[in-house]
Amino acid sequence: MFKKTFLTLLALVFVFSTVGVSFALERGNKRKGKYIYRKVYKACFERGGVESKVPAISPADRTQAEWTSVFESKTFEAFGCKDEWKQLSETEITDIYTYLHDHAFDSPTPAKCK
Secondary structure, eight states: OHHHHHHHHHHHHHHHHHHHHHHHTTSOOHHHHHHHHHHHHHHHHHHTSSSOSSOSSOGGGSOHHHHHHHHHHTOOGGGOOHHHHHTOOHHHHHHHHHHHHHTSTTSSSOOOOO
């Protein structure tokens, strides 16, 4: 009886840990996110939409909760460059979110420069 209970518990732990890992893999690539974020502003600058190629908003300008709120509501007006943001795929937006969230003001590794 003890052996069956132990094996059942072991199987449950395995299933739940596998599910947890699969949810963790849904995050984007923060290195790609940084590249895409800068590319958006460069394209916007070349179009004449902003005055600088450098993004006006740094990841450290907001907390992780604030970044989550911005990307859940999909309100990207604060960034400017509406045309460029409309052209981004969901994967690219997820990558940008991961970059901004992981380098937020209250993260373990906040962004130090733009």
